[in-house]
Amino acid sequence: MPFYFKKGCSFIALSMLLIGSVSIAVKAKTLTIVDQHGRPVELAVIELLQPVKNDKPLQVAVMDQVNKQFEPKLLTIVKGQQVAFPNSDDIRHHVYSFSPIKPFELKLYAGTPKAPLTFEQSGVVVLGCNIHDSMVGYIYVAQSEAHFLTDVQGKVVLPDNTSSYLLWHPEQDKELGERSEHIWPQDNSHSKVEIELVTPAPRNTFGEMFKDSHGN
Amino acid sequence: MSLVARCQKVAIALSVMITVSGCQSTPTSLYHQVGEQAGLERLTDAFINQIGQDKVVFHYFKQTNVSHFRTGFISHMCAVLDGPCQYQGDNMVQIHTGMNISEYDFNHTVDLLIAAMNEVGISHPVQNKVLAKLAPMRRNIIKI
Ligand code: HEM
Numbered sequence: 001m002p003f004y005f006k007k008g009c010s011f012i013a014l015s016m017l018l019i020g021s022v023s024i025a026v027k028a029k030t031l032t033i034v035d036q037h038g039r040p041v042e043l044a045v046i047e048l049l050q051p052v053k054n055d056k057p058l059q060v061a062v063m064d065q066v067n068k069q070f071e072p073k074l075l076t077i078v079k080g081q082q083v084a085f086p087n088s089d090d091i092r093h094h095v096y097s098f099s100p101i102k103p104f105e106l107k108l109y110a111g112t113p114k115a116p117l118t119f120e121q122s123g124v125v126v127l128g129c130n131i132h133d134s135m136v137g138y139i140y141v142a143q144s145e146a147h148f149l150t151d152v153q154g155k156v157v158l159p160d161n162t163s164s165y166l167l168w169h170p171e172q173d174k175e176l177g178e179r180s181e182h183i184w185p186q187d188n189s190h191s192k193v194e195i196e197l198v199t200p201a202p203r204n205t206f207g208e209m210f211k212d213s214h215g216n
Numbered sequence: 217m218s219l220v221a222r223c224q225k226v227a228i229a230l231s232v233m234i235t236v237s238g239c240q241s242t243p244t245s246l247y248h249q250v251g252e253q254a255g256l257e258r259l260t261d262a263f264i265n266q267i268g269q270d271k272v273v274f275h276y277f278k279q280t281n282v283s284h285f286r287t288g289f290i291s292h293m294c295a296v297l298d299g300p301c302q303y304q305g306d307n308m309v310q311i312h313t314g315m316n317i318s319e320y321d322f323n324h325t326v327d328l329l330i331a332a333m334n335e336v337g338i339s340h341p342v343q344n345k346v347l348a349k350l351a352p353m354r355r356n357i358i359k360i
Contacts (some may be wrong), residue, residue: 068279090314092306107306110314133281206285207278210268214278 029158030190033150033167035197040154043074044169044195048162049181051144060084060116063127063137065093065108070127070137074170076149079141082116094130099177101125101141124168124177133204138170171197246349247299249342256290256299262332263289272324276315296349308356317358326350 033041058081064071065087077083087093087108096105101121106114119125119141127137140147150156158165166179173196174180185191202208250256264286267277277285294301305311317325326347333343 090316092310092313109310129281130284131281132279133284134279204281204283205278206264206268206274206280206282209282210274213269214274 027160027189029160029162029184029188031150031156031158031165032190032192033154033156033169034192034194036194038194040150040152041169041195041197042150042152042154044150044154044156044167045074045076045140045142046148046150046156046158047142047166047168047179048144048146048158049164049166050146050161052146054078054145056145058082062086063139064088065095065129065135068093068129068132068135070135073136074138074140074149076140076142076147077119078145078147079122079143080118080120081141082118083139084113084116086113092131093135095127095135096130097125097127099123099125102139105130124179126170126176134207136200136203140168167193167195169195169197171200173198245299246297246342246345247294250293250297250338250346251336252299253290253294255336255338256293256297258336259332259338260286260290260293262335263329266328266332266335267325270324270328273321273328276317276321297346308353309360312357313360316360319358322354322358 031046033044035041058078060082061075061077062084063075065085066089068089068091071088075083085095085106085108087110090110092110093108094105095108097103101123102117102119102125104117106117108114119139122141122143125139125141127135127139129135146159148156148158162184164181164183167182168177168179170176172178180195182193207214247256250259264282267273288303288305291301292303292305293299295303329350330343330347333346338346
């Protein structure tokens, strides 16, 4: 047993070394996003301002409805891409967007799929459900494939030629859909950016209205 | 004054109202007897509160948009009780499909509605007439 343990450890150490050397070879840039309390911010979208040419055919992306939630909560696509809205719940949903770049309403009844929608303009689309106000989702429509999401540690690895980028997060203290522009600090391989997050407004649900009677 | 005579009088008054203001409920309609729009609003608010305090069926409603439910429920009741409304929402089957509501939970919800009707002072004879309108909907609501 101790023998195996040791062997496992040295294997991990070796692979860490390897990963280290690979990332040095690629010379990527690492960006960390934190909030006003210094906490890492997950699911921030970083879009490079030098768009890459896209030659891959665009897949149909999926924004599903699962347990009265959007799944994923945040979907990133490229402009011109289609999004399907299946409904994995047994109940109906009335999904809507009031966002100027793509206003729509889709009544999704169980077992009757609707045709995918095409998102022609770049920007941010906020999704809701008329029936279930607890549901909030986002579609970020990027100019090109050159867009990235921060991980749980608030980190994202960007290409070495990154010089300027757009930053967006759904809970940012800004107009919804407003993105901030940033310049990469010269000669730095790391950069840390602080953004101000706000607690989302309470939803218009029975759960919210009667939370004192039921807890969470 | 006999009931018939009274009804005739009101009917005449009503026909004048119709020519003046267009669409109104007849004074004998259930819609009228529950207090028209304002009465339905009070009833629906009391019903929402009953559901909100309830342990048995609350889970069905937890994520439901209160304002949407309120508007839809009022307009549906108005149409069902022969009021001057065109209910534009989904039908009972579309709404309740997938909820798999048991008979027990259905009856319990009806009890909450009765409690709400008591709360806003709707008389028992009127309550019975309201329930008689709703009862046939049961098969379009439960176990789907
Ligand atoms: C005769 C009895 C019933 C009637 C007339 C009725 C009527 C309605 C109406 C008109 C709406 C739509 C409101 C809107 O437009 O948003 C609705 C929604 C709803 N009803 Fe019923 N209902 C009945 C019984 C029940 C029962 C027994 C349950 C569960 C125990 C239930 C659960 C719900 C829920 C959860 C919604 C909100 C929609 C959703 O969250 O998907 N209903 N009902």
